[in-house]
Amino acid sequence: MYIPITETFNAFEGVLATSESNEIGLQIRRMCPIQGVNSWTVANPATKAAIVQVVRDKFEIEDNYEENSLSQKVVEMKCYVLYKDWKCKMKKEWEKHVDAGIDPYAHPYKGVQSDDWKHLMDQVWLDP
Numbered sequence: 001m002y003i004p005i006t007e008t009f010n011a012f013e014g015v016l017a018t019s020e021s022n023e024i025g026l027q028i029r030r031m032c033p034i035q036g037v038n039s040w041t042v043a044n045p046a047t048k049a050a051i052v053q054v055v056r057d058k059f060e061i062e063d064n065y066e067e068n069s070l071s072q073k074v075v076e077m078k079c080y081v082l083y084k085d086w087k088c089k090m091k092k093e094w095e096k097h098v099d100a101g102i103d104p105y106a107h108p109y110k111g112v113q114s115d116d117w118k119h120l121m122d123q124v125w126l127d128p
Contacts, residue, residue, distance in 0.1 A: 001016050001019075001020075001058065001059050001060065002014075002016075002059075002060045003016055003017060003020045003059045003060065003061050003062065004062060005061070005062045005070060005071050005074050007070060010070070010073070010074055010077070011074060012061075012074065012078070016059065019059075020055065020058075020059045020061070021078060021082070023054075023055050023058055023059065024051070024055050024075075024078055024079055024082055025082045025085075025086065027051045027054050027055055028040075028051060028079065028082055028083050028086060029086060029111060031047055031050060031051050031054075032047055032051065032083065033047070033116075034112065034116040034119065034120060035115075035116060035119045035123075038124075039080075039083070039084070040079050040080040040083035040084065041080065043083070048079070051079065052075055052079070055075075061075060089109075090109045090112065090117075090120060091120075091125060093109050094109075094120070094121060094125060104117075104121060105117075105118060105121065
């Protein structure tokens with residue numbers, strides 16, 4: 001499945017663009033650790049490469065991906081944004097529980113292990 005990248009918008013284009021972005025988000029949530037990683041930019045390079053490779057196994061991202069700096073830049077930016085959005089959604093869910101008086105420790109974010117959820121609350125969001 002071929003995914004073109006437009007230089008004008010520095011983005012994926014075509015009917016499969018959303019599917020490709022969804023796959024990146026899925027692989028980030030599946031493979032990227034929560035503890036010790038505050039941003040996509042500091043994620044382990046091997047993990048980042050594995051995520052991109054899994055996506056490239058499903059989708060052909062532009063021609064000659066390895067030699068195409070625009071393609072690499074677009075994929076890197078998409079990963080950065082999706083990782084950041086994932087963390088933001090988790091924090092908003094936590095805030096919703098806190099505001100409603102619901103014990104957030106008893107209600108981890110969907111797909112997140114309880115020790116990771118506890119780490120986010122205690123070490124990230126509640127840490128002054």
